[in-house]
Amino acid sequence: MRRRRESLAGWLFTTPALVLLGLFLLAPILLAVWVSLLDWDGTRNPLAGGVPFVGLDNYRDLLTQDGLLRTDFATSVRNTLYFVLLAVPAQTALAFGLAVAVNNKLLRGRTFFRTVFYFPSVTSSVAISVVFLFLFSGTGAVNGLLRLFGVDGPTWFADPRGLLHLLLGQPPRWMLDTRVFSLSLWDWVSGPSVAMTAVIVLVVWTTSGTFMLMYLAALQNLPEDVGEAALIDGATRWQRLREVTLPLLRPTTFLVMTLGLISTWQVFDQVYVMSQGNPAKTTLTPAYLSYQRAFGDGAFGTGAAIAITLTALILVLTWAQRRLFGEGRG
Amino acid sequence: MRTRRSAAMTAAALALTALAGCGQGFDSNQAAASGPVSLSVLIGSSGDAETQAVRAATGAWADRTHNSVNLTLAQDAKQQLSQAFAGGTPPDLFYLDPAMFARLAKSGSLDSYAAALPDPDGFYATLRQTFTANGKVVCAPKDFSTLALVIDTDAWAQAGLTEADTPTTWDQLAAVATRLTTPQRKGLALSDTHDRVGAFLVQACGWYLSQDGRTATADSPENLTALRYLQKLLTSGSTAFAKQVDAGWGGEAFGKGRAAMTIEGNWMIGALAKDYPDRHWKAVELPAGPAGRGTLSFTNCWGIPANSPHRAQAEQLVAALTDPAQQTALAKATGTLPSRTSAATAFVAEHPEQKPFLAGAEHARGPVTATGFDSVLSDFDSGLLGLSTGGDPEQLLKTLQRNASQALGK
CATH class of the missing domain: 3.40.190.10 (Periplasmic binding protein-like II)
Incomplete structure (x- = not known):
């Protein structure tokens, strides 16, 4: 009897949270799933009937029909794969480096540096994107800097050439002719475009602050005695960092990489502000494609299907990463 | 199979309605309002000059007819309109671009009022063509470039x-x-x-x-x-x-x-x-x-939702806004050409720099x-x-x- 009353009270206390989660998390997700099964053009209420129900047609068009939609989706996945491959390791490494630097007790003005490094993370991504547009314009600061070293910089946001393309030169014929999932093999391997690289630099710079904070918190939680023991055993600075600190920070690294992976797959605002997927669709991301299909073409069903597919993709990749890190066991 | 599917759909819809607390759809026919009403107007303005001009024009109409006009500036007109239509609360009058026009016209969400305007054939043919659905001109072109x-x-x-x-x-x-x-x-x-x-x-x-x-x-x-x-x-x-x-x-x-x-x-x-x-x-x-x-x-039209309770008043307002004299005043502020041939010729006589642009109207092709x-x-x-x-x-x-x-x- 008492137990039942306790559990009742428990539910009562969690009700506000549950209602909020249901209203702002569960309902939109269910609604998105529902819309992805409709041929909805956004002109009437999707719940009131009168909107054609098409079952899995939107998913079929997206994944199995060779056409513009699948080409666009494959392109966006290709772009994001490169994005993840470059951005996640870079932001993790940078965040760790910054955290170690500002954790140094001998560093003067630590608070100042912590604030400075964290600043990009709290600034509006739209504002930062606009600043980057100026930095990376043809006559911008980045090209000015490059000119000091005698390098003639590209017009960053108008350059669709892939980085590997630039390194390797012209593609062999067979790579152009072999098509995998609507894109030629060459399209898959030619690397992130010059324009995308600029977006990657931006994202690495803005996110490293937040991740630095996580590393910093973890660093300050490390047991001092382990480090001291290593010191007494005669370990060098580098050895202590590699053999003691890094293994102890493993859970944090996992967290940072997972969060990084998820957020890079969802890149939207930078693309929306800076490039709208241009040049030659090399900065198109799945999130932006979903938006473009939904609000540009009025194909909200397709847009929702892209979003749901993207969610599935992120879940699979996160799971794979968990397995790789060995966190899944035990 | 069919009934099961629709039953499932209804159940899902009901569940979602309950969860999301969605309001009544905009599909239900609403009675036309009489007496002074407040019209909501959504425009994607090119700048301050255009906003002021539209405000002045709609304000003058409102004073004359004892209605009121609530002007809203759109940041992203397409997105805002989509949201408004999906949520069942579209503005009573709005700038409508051709790409979105097709979508709204296809689903029957637009009031087809153009034929009832004074001198409906006075608009440039290329513009009427752009806003034609099922052989009928639906809405009145606002202006063009x-x-x-x-x-x-x-x-x-x-x-x-x-x-x-x-x-x-x-x-x-x-x-x-x-x-x-x-x-x-x-x-x-x-x-x-x-x-x-x-x-x-x-x-x-x-x-x-x-x-x-x-x-x-x-x-x-x-x-x-x-x-x-x-x-x-x-x-x-x-x-x-x-x-x-x-x-x-x-x-x-x-x-x-x-x-x-x-x-x-x-x-x-x-x-x-x-x-x-x-x-x-x-x-x-x-x-x-x-x-x-x-x-x-390039053009936009004045869109009116088919089920707006203020349809009649919105149509009156469009008639006032597309009146040749009013069009000339608006064109001056926006730097575009009046969509009525009579107004455009007069306008260009006053603004010779617009002449080569107007000359293009003869052989211009509207957007897809x-x-x-x-x-x-x-x-x-x-x-x-x-x-x-x-x-x-x-x-x-x-x-x-x-x-x-x-x-x-x-």
């Missing part, structure tokens, strides 16, 4: 060119573009989008769709002629896309002196006066291609309104840049043809 060739007169004189050299054919355009090219400056710069390049297609008698808009005609020899010509311009070094000279659009390339000519619309007049007042320029009609003259027109074409044409755009580096125009048109057919087939 066309493309013309804008020339830097100082660069023109420096290159030793005279009035007589004004290009009227493709060959002449290529020739003057070469003459005007210097190491620091291109002869011609334009944006790499179908909204500019499409004019070349029209001049070659090509287009993306057949006359009735039912079949894709992208990979026609006419279109290929146009793209080949464009590619020749680009590879000759006399012409570049705006991006390639580090400018956001043709007007910026022109204003910053990186190009001596550009292909842009009426909005250039205002933009040059505001951002580059020192540049001396003139506009001329686009040169004729093998099939004669051709340009593109087929649903799903936004993505198809933006895919085409993404291939245009490649033309300057040896991209194959035939391949580009083939891809466009495939995508266009697929979009039409849906």
Whole structure:
């Protein structure tokens, strides 16, 4: 009897949270799933009937029909794969480096540096994107800097050439002719475009602050005695960092990489502000494609299907990463 | 099977309605309101001048008829309208762009009022065509713009060119573009989008769709002629896309002196006066291609939702706003052309700089309104840049043809 009353009270206390989660998390997700099964053009209420129900047609068009939609989706996945491959390791490494630097007790003005490094993370991504547009314009600061070293910089946001393309030169014929999932093999391997690289630099710079904070918190939680023991055993600075600190920070690294992976797959605002997927669709991301299909073409069903597919993709990749890190066991 | 599916749908819909607390749909027919009403008007304004002019015009109407008007400025008109329609609370009157027009007209969400306006045939034919669905003109075109060739007169004189050299054919355009090219400056710069390049297609008698808009005609020899010509311009070094000279659009390339000519619309007049007042320029009609003259027109209409309770009042307001005198006043503020022929002729007499743009109205082609074409044409755009580096125009048109057919087939 008492137990039942306790559990009742428990539910009562969690009700506000549950209602909020249901209203702002569960309902939109269910609604998105529902819309992805409709041929909805956004002109009437999707719940009131009168909107054609098409079952899995939107998913079929997206994944199995060779056409513009699948080409666009494959392109966006290709772009994001490169994005993840470059951005996640870079932001993790940078965040760790910054955290170690500002954790140094001998560093003067630590608070100042912590604030400075964290600043990009709290600034509006739209504002930062606009600043980057100026930095990376043809006559911008980045090209000015490059000119000091005698390098003639590209017009960053108008350059669709892939980085590997630039390194390797012209593609062999067979790579152009072999098509995998609507894109030629060459399209898959030619690397992130010059324009995308600029977006990657931006994202690495803005996110490293937040991740630095996580590393910093973890660093300050490390047991001092382990480090001291290593010191007494005669370990060098580098050895202590590699053999003691890094293994102890493993859970944090996992967290940072997972969060990084998820957020890079969802890149939207930078693309929306800076490039709208241009040049030659090399900065198109799945999130932006979903938006473009939904609000540009009025194909909200397709847009929702892209979003749901993207969610599935992120879940699979996160799971794979968990397995790789060995966190899944035990 | 069918009943089970619809039962499941109803259940899901009910569950979601309960969860999301969604309001009643906008599908239920509402009675027309009588007496003084408050009209909500959503506009995507080009700037302060336009906002003030629309506010003054709607305010005058409201005072006269004892209604009130609540003007809202859209940040992203397409998105805001979609949200409003989906949520069942569309504004009573709004700027409607052609791409979204097709979507709303297809689902019967628009009030088809154009025929009831005073002098409904007084609007330019190309604009009425743009806002026609199922053989009926649905809404009234607000105003319009066309493309013309804008020339830097100082660069023109420096290159030793005279009035007589004004290009009227493709060959002449290529020739003057070469003459005007210097190491620091291109002869011609334009944006790499179908909204500019499409004019070349029209001049070659090509287009993306057949006359009735039912079949894709992208990979026609006419279109290929146009793209080949464009590619020749680009590879000759006399012409570049705006991006390639580090400018956001043709007007910026022109204003910053990186190009001596550009292909842009009426909005250039205002933009040059505001951002580059020192540049001396003139506009001329686009040169004729093998099939004669051709340009593109851009327009919005005054949209009214079919089920708005304030339909009657909104229609009255549109009648007032599209009155020739009122159109002239609005055109002055927005730098666009009045959509009524009578108003436009009077307007141009007063504003001679608008003349070459108005001349284009005779042979202008409106935008494609087929649903799903936004993505198809933006895919085409993404291939245009490649033309300057040896991209194959035939391949580009083939891809466009495939995508266009697929979009039409849906």
